[in-house]
Amino acid sequence: MEYIRITDISDPLFRQVHNLLSEVFPPEEVLEFSLWQEPLEDPGIRVFAAVHQGKVVGTTEYRYYPDWNVAMTDFTIIGREGLGIGRFLAQSRLKDLRSLVADNGGKELFGMFAEIYDPYRVADFAFGGVKPMDPFVRREVLSHLGYERLDFPYVHPSWKGDGEAVTGLDLCFMPGHEGLEAVEASLVADFLTRYYAVLEDKPEAWHSMVDQLRQRDTLRLLPL
Template identity: 55%
Template sequence: MEYRKVESIEDPYFLKMHELMGRVFPPEEVLAFELWREPLLDPTIQVFVAVLDGEVVGATEYRYRPEFAVAMTDFTIVGRPGLGIGRFLLVQREAHLKRLEAESGVPMLGMLAEIYDPAQLDEREAAGPVGPMHPAVRREVLSHLGFKRLDLAYVHPSWDHEGKAVEGLDLCFKPADDAVAKLPTSLAAGFLRWYYAALPNKPEAWETMVARLEALDSVELLPI
């Protein structure tokens, strides 16, 4: 299995990755093909695919932002069961993030992730064509890895640029120190404002959520 970086929508592996995303994520979670052109040129956005026999069998996107001292995993896709794809992506991603952390000279406080909550999804949304990508499976795996959810009702702007509030997810954080029980809201809110600056249409519910965060000093980290 190869770990290959994707840096252009002209890369044939990008088309295969985008098709895979369409099979495992709801439409509002998938940025349109052409709209990937500029993000893939951004050197701070890391997009890698797992390639086996010329086919994309997994993918992951992530970034490390020294100004916040946190990483963010945008998505991880396991396209087939029984091949160890999830473990392969995890090991490769963590090794790369350690290099990015060392290059920045800023110690990483942890990693953020948006994680589906099956309890908030109906059966149509919760079921998918790829077993390892079922939200209940992913949530338990991420819990094992040390992710905890921020104690807030979370929404995010839809990636289809229609400005809808997407529910059914938790904002989660994996602290570098597992004993950490709270996250400064200045970090969480600041990162969210930076992260979603790329989406001009933001729902009122998202603005209200971020404003509430900014009014607090910290937010608790709870089990998932």
């Protein structure tokens, strides 16, 4: 299996990647195909495909923020069972991030953010594709990887760009080392502000959430 970075919307692999995105996630979570050109060219956004026998069988997108020494996992998608795709993507991503941290003069990643669906709170998620993409399975796997829930009610702007608030997810954090019990709320607020800067139309609920984060000192890390 190959771990191949995609940096151009015209790359034939990207059509397969976008098809996987559209099969797995609801429309408000998927950026429209033509709007991907700029993100793919952004050196800070890393989109990789797991390619098996010439076909995309999995994909992941993530970002590294050198000034905070943190990363964000945008998505990880498994397209076929029985090939060990999840582990392959996780290990390949970690190797790449360690290289970025080293280039930044660091020794260890401080941690990684991820938005994680909560199927225990919202039961009508419409996920397509294979069983490993079931939100119950995904949540448990991410817990095993070390992700923990940040202790605050989370909403995010719809990627449709329509200004709607999307709920039913938790913002989580995977510490780079064991024993971290809390994260500075200012880091979370700054991260979310930068991460969603690309979306001009944000719901009032999102602005209120960020304002409330800026009034807190720390956020506890809780089990998933």
